[in-house]
Amino acid sequence: MNRIASLLIVVLLVTFVFPVYGDEGDQAGGINLKVGKSFYFEGDIQEQIGDDKEESMAEIMRTPFYRTTWFITTVSVLAIAGAAVGIYFATRTEEPEGRVIEW
Amino acid sequence: MRRIISLLFIIAVAGLLFSCGTENTGDFKIRLRLPIDNGDCWDDYGDDTYCINPTDQILLTIYSTPDLRQPYEYTDRRLFRVRSTRGQEEFIRSLRSENYYRFFVEVTNANEKLKLTGGIEGIYYDDSRNYEVNLFLGAVGDFVRVVKDRANFDATSLKSYFEFGAGSSGSGATALKNGNLFLSGGYYYEEYMNNAMIFDMPNLTSKEVSPLRVPLKDHAVALLEDDSSTGKVVIAFGEGEGGFSSEVLIYDPESDRYQSLGHKEPLTMARALTIDGEVYIVGGCTPTAPHNKVYKVTKNGELTEYATLRQGRCNHSVADISTTDEEGNINVRLLVLGGSTDAKGENPIANNDNFAEIVTNNVSNPVNIEDRNGEDNAELLSRGLVSSAATRLSWDDRTYGPEVAVVSVGGYLMGGEGDSTFLLTNPNLFIFTEKEGDPDTWVYDINGAPNRCARPSISGIAAGEMSISQFAAVNCGTDEIRRDSTDHQIIFVVQVRKSYDTEYERTIYSASVRDTLMEENRDPLNGVIIDGPTTTNALGQAFVFGTEYVYQISGFAVPE
Structure with a gap:
């Protein structure tokens, strides 16, 4: 019982906590983009930064969510965790707990 | 904000993990x-x-x-x-x-x-x-040493406080209400012991508990079944360094304390047994004379005088032959057999009339003893029977006669004639039953015993439902009457079979010693088993206390 509960909790942890941080990181990038946009224009005027940077940031803004790193990571972790749980239940030997007689 | 939420989530998960571990x-x-x-x-x-x-x-x-x-x-x-x-x-x-x-x-x-x-x-x-x-x-029906881990039996055998070779001679034991076992007193060569021990059967461990107030041997020990989970242990009389004890004690396993119920005459070799939860202490000997009182300890711990025996005696045997009426009321009856008029057991009761008596309703009545032919072929009445062990056997199938019999094993009797008398170990197994139509007479059947036991103890084990045979575990000890002998110490199980003889048109009882897987009926790893006690728990399993170790004789079923 403990093992199963722990396993499920680990899956929950991986599913919810890491995406929260991942989302926060990406959104922080977005904010930077906004900041960077004005910075870019200023920088562009003062330091003559190339056009490739502008193109890269624009590309990030256009990327659909299912191609984002955080989403792929989450789905992958979920898939791996699901597989692990499946393998565990499929291969575990019967070891009853609760009220047992042992010889 | 999101970091705070994440932190709270982690705390929640940690709490969940913790609660999963404790729930x-x-x-x-x-x-x-x-x-x-x-x-x-x-x-x-x-x-x-x-x-x-x-x-x-x-x-x-x-x-x-x-x-x-x-x-x-x-x-x-x-x-x-x-x-x-x-x-x-x-x-x-x-x-x-x-x-x-x-x-x-x-x-x-x-x-x-x-x-x-x-x-x-x-x-x-x-x-x-x-x-x-x-x-x-x-x-089942055989003895084995109680051990927690058979692969590591040296370290995990259930051990008493007796050291190697000392045996459990003169000690007293009883099974408690919760299935644990209690052992106290005894002697080691010339030394009286005040040790007391509880054997914790669910854990298969033993621990010494508060010692007896004074060292004792040959004291009477029985279970008082009060409302507590363990019951209490009645410890009466016995021989100590200062002479015979006159005190009757109660030991409470829950509080690990002794309480005195009072003093009577200084006695040893009295017998005690439990009937309907109450304890009856029968006879005993003072330093100079046999005692004829039967004391009763009630469930609320009151010590009373119950009856007076017709013949004072010690080294006798007592069996519960109580009957139960249709409403479940128990009519207490004790069959008292043989014994001696001195504590050492050198003077058997051999005066014919008083060999046996039945104590019931605060009175002791004489009982005639005879064999199947109306005679006394074994000469019990004239030669006596000292230090034998007797116990009740009950059949739940009444098809072929009485449902209760008393099996008597071992002991010794007066041999020889006239001036050249001597004490001789009893070579027979006796089965006593009430004579049909004559409650004042009990008849005995005789079978030869392959092993002689001078000072045995006996306790019944549970037989299967409607079984024609009943069984009892015997801590036989040695065939030598002297108590310091360590030779040929054995345990065995006696089987009593009830059947109907069509030729004589009567029920007959035959007793025999069951075969054992233990070579020569001895523990191959420690063969010394002096005259220690035997007790049976409520599950019908008997326990024998030998040298150092405890032996179990398993029954066939849970008794009704």
């Missing part, structure tokens, strides 16, 4: 323990006589009661087919919290022959805890 209670594991043999059951080199083998079956019967003042009731039964010498199975989905449980296990082989049984009781279940208990399986 998993109520587990209950019964670990079956097996008798000693060579090696482990799961290696290729071991002897599998006492193993649980593939093709065996394990039957677990569960009883419970919410209050130990009420009898256990059947709760469930599970049968497990064994596929491996090691295994684990769930035996019930749930147990009721705050109930007391009794578990009884029967192991049968492929031919459905019962080979091992064992049980534990008085287990209080609370679902806020986890439990792991041991259940020792003994050989």
Whole structure:
């Protein structure tokens, strides 16, 4: 019982906590983009930064969510965790707990 | 903000993990323990006589009661087919919290022959805890040493306070209400002992408890079944360094304290037994004379004088021959046999009239003793019978005659004639039964005994339902009358079979000694078993206290 509960909790942890941080990181990038946009224009005027940077940031803004790193990571972790749980239940030997007689 | 939320989430998960770790209670594991043999059951080199083998079956019967003042009731039964010498199975989905449980296990082989049984009781279940208990399986109708781990038997045998070679001579024992065992006193060569010990059967451990107030041997010990979970132990009289004790004590296993119930005459070699939860202390000898009082200790701990024997005696045997009426009321009856008029047992009661008597309703009545032909072929009345051991056997099938008999084993009698008399170890097994139509006469059947026991102790074990045979465990000791002998100490099981003789048109009883797997009826690892006590618990299993170790003789079923 403990093992199963722990396993499920680990899956929950991986599913919810890491995406929260991942989302926060990406959104922080977005904010930077906004900041960077004005910075870019200023920088562009003062330091003559190339056009490739502008193109890269624009590309990030256009990327659909299912191609984002955080989403792929989450789905992958979920898939791996699901597989692990499946393998565990499929291969575990019967070891009853609760009220047992042992010889 | 999101970081705070994440932090709270982690805290919540940690809390969940913690709660998962603490909420998993109520587990209950019964670990079956097996008798000693060579090696482990799961290696290729071991002897599998006492193993649980593939093709065996394990039957677990569960009883419970919410209050130990009420009898256990059947709760469930599970049968497990064994596929491996090691295994684990769930035996019930749930147990009721705050109930007391009794578990009884029967192991049968492929031919459905019962080979091992064992049980534990008085287990209080609370679902806020986890439990792991041991259940020792003994050989049915045979004796084995009680051990927790057969592969490591030297370190895990259930040991008493007696040291190697000392034996349990002169000590007293009884099984408590919760199935634990109590042992006290005895002597080691010339030294009287004040030790007392509780054997914790679910844990298969022993621990010394508060010692007796004074060192004692040959004291009377019996269980007083009061409302407590363990009951209390009555310890009466006995011989100590300062002479004979006159005190009757109660020991409370729960508080580990002794309480004096009062003083009577200084006595030794009195006998005590429990009937309907109360204790009767019969006879005994003062330093100069035999004593003729029967004392009773009531359930509320009151010491009263119950009856006066017709003949004062000690070194006698006493058996419970009480009857129960249709409403369940018990009519207390004690059959008192033989004995001596001196503490050393050198003067048998051999005056014909007073060999036996029956104590009932505060009076002791004479009883005629004769053999099947109306004579006294064994000359019990004229030669006496000293230090024999007797116990009640009951048949639940009344088809062929009385349901109660008393088997008497061992002891010694007066041999020779005239001036050249001597003490001779009894060579017979006697079965006493009430004569049909004459309650004042008891008749005896005789069978030869292959082993003579000078100072045995005896206790019945449970037979199967409607069995034609009944059984009793005998701590035979030696055939030598002197008490310091350590030769030929043995244990055996006596079997009494009831049958109907069509030729003589009467019920006959035949007693025999059951074969044992133990060579020469001895513990091969420690063969010295001096005249120690024997006791039977409520599950019908007998326990014999030998040198250092405790031996179990398993019954065939749980008694009704």
